[in-house]
Amino acid sequence: MNRRIFLSVGLGLMASTALPFAAIAQTPVTWWYESANPEQQRAITQGIIDPFNASQSDYQLTIDYRGSELDKQMRVALLSGNGPDIVYSAGPSYVAPMARAGQLMPLDDYAKQFGWQDRILPVFLEMGKYEGKLYALPKTYETLGLFYNKTLFKEHGWEVPTTIAELEAVSDAMLAENIVPFASGNANWRPANEHYVSLVLNSIAGPDNVYKALKGEMPWTAEPFVKAITKLNDWWQKGYFGPNYFSLSDEQAFAQMASGQAGMMPTGTWQFQRINTYFPQNNAEAGFVGFPSADDIGDPVYALGVGSTFSIAADANNPDGAAAAINYIFSDDAYAKMNELWQGEWNMPIADLASIEVKNVQPLYTDTMKGLATSVANNHYGYTTWTFLPPATDAFLVNGI
Structure with missing residues (x-):
């Protein structure tokens, strides 16, 4: 998509x-x-x-x-x-x-x-x-996670975040250096909005709660989901997504991360296609990890998508x-x-x-796909909105967030 x-x-x-x-x-x-x-x-x-x-x-x-x-x-x-x-x-x-x-x-x-x-x-x-x-x-089949500029992280001595608290700490450090924390943009594809919703629903509210809501056993207004969307809004208000979200395409945003203008990119595995185009010309190395999760969620959640x-x-x-x-x-x-x-x-x-x-x-791509396959095989995965939500709800996330 x-x-x-x-x-x-x-x-x-x-x-x-x-x-x-x-x-x-x-x-x-x-x-x-x-x-x-x-x-x-x-x-x-x-x-x-x-x-x-x-x-x-x-x-x-x-x-x-x-x-x-x-x-x-x-x-x-x-x-x-x-x-x-x-x-x-x-x-x-x-x-x-x-x-x-x-x-x-x-x-x-x-x-x-x-x-x-x-x-x-x-x-x-x-x-x-x-x-x-x-x-x-x-x-x-794909998943969401966190691309990052490994070279930039080494230059600044930043650790790759594994928790929400660590993600916010490194994002604040990037803002202090005039670096955009989250390379992002929806100019070419407005449904990019729901990528971030999928990330916080799974990594903050948790996949078990998402599953309950999908089955109608928990309302979407329940506290875990309010907490997740509130956190997403906090990141927006703090400037994590940068000043040009509505004017950048996802490819332009990826190029900014490769050049070091941005530090990380919360997005999907479809972006692997851009690594060889943008990172070598910037003498930089790309990294990819599961998106950090809240303390009560534990290990990163690989949200499964088609x-x-x-x-x-x-x-x-x-x-x-x-x-x-x-x-x-x-x-x-x-x-x-x-x-x-x-x-x-x-x-x-x-x-x-x-x-x-x-x-x-790319070895990084192979390792990521192996991790996703293992998560699917172990029945431990999250739920992307464009794959599991009914059409009207999904359309609201695209146009209403």
């Missing part, structure tokens, strides 16, 4: 290709995607589009990049029945309204045909269901081709290639990674 960046990109219409002197006509499969820079577009072409098209002779997959307006354009297109075959969304909270409106095709038959139940981790298949039917597959989903439009011109393309995206070959070319955005929840070799991966 960058979940953590979530920009809109799309797949455009593509005419059938008639090969000279051949009776083969491949049926187009259209896919709209969010924003992607030229390097990222090449990654998708090399890792998905070209290999899928070469793997079979029935379908021709094309992609149309729609930028940050993808969500709005997708809603209009689906209402008129003129959307793409593959529907790409920012997460489960975006899928539910489309499924409820009858704009998405149930994927249960395709799941049986392609064996998705065995290939994809069960918890993530459950996240793609609405009223008992499967409507979406998750593109990537960053983007794949569905098939109910009015798709080529649903079988769309399903075949989605199936390829969840193949071992696509996983290995995309995680080599574009780390942090294509961590598909494939159940068995033992036989998949991914090259040129």
Whole structure:
């Protein structure tokens, strides 16, 4: 969504290709995607589009990049029945309204045909269901935490915070040095607002209380949640988020952290894609840890999230081709290639990674993903708002915070 960046990109219409002197006509499969820079577009072409098209002779997959307006354009297109075959969304909270409106095709038959139940981790298949039917597959699973400029910390003798008190102490020290504590900005993606809500709900109110509230066993006005949102507001009022939150994109904010203008960045694992772009040119080293927790919570909580989903439009011109393309995206070959070319955005929840070799991966990214996988396996994780909240509530967090 960058979940953590979530920009809109799309797949455009593509005419059938008639090969000279051949009776083969491949049926187009259209896919709209969010924003992607030229390097990222090449990654998708090399890792998905070209290999899928070469793997079979029935379908021709094309992609149309729609930028940050993808969500709005997708809603209009689906209402008129003129959307793409593959529907790409920012997460489960975006899928539910489309499924409820009858704009998405149930994927249960395709799941049986392609064996998705065995290939994809069960918890993530459950996240793609609405009223008992499967409507979406998750593109990537992610978590929130704290990126920081390790070089800057060493220069100032700062310890990496593990508690809320330590986080506030180092943030105050940064303010004293005219360094922005939290690199942040929502200029390109307003739902960045809810990233911080997810962090304080899990790290201050605690995942057990969030779970109770999601089940209706505790009101959202209960003391733990009031405490969490009050703390978030305190950080804003103290200037932890800096003076330019509404004018900076998340990428610009990340660049500020790499340059030392900001010290830390509370955000999601989708930002790993930016480390090699910004840190080496500043002769700096990046770090990442779980977001500090309140004393009564204990260890850092890895809030579990689904960053983007794949569905098939109910009015798709080529649903079988769309399903075949989605199936390829969840193949071992696509996983290995995309995680080599574009780390942090294509961590598909494939159940068995033992036989998949991914090259040129940052050790920091590998260690983080291992930590997240362990947390999920031990049933010790938190809840991101864009994955677990109902759509209307999630929309309020985006627009009302």
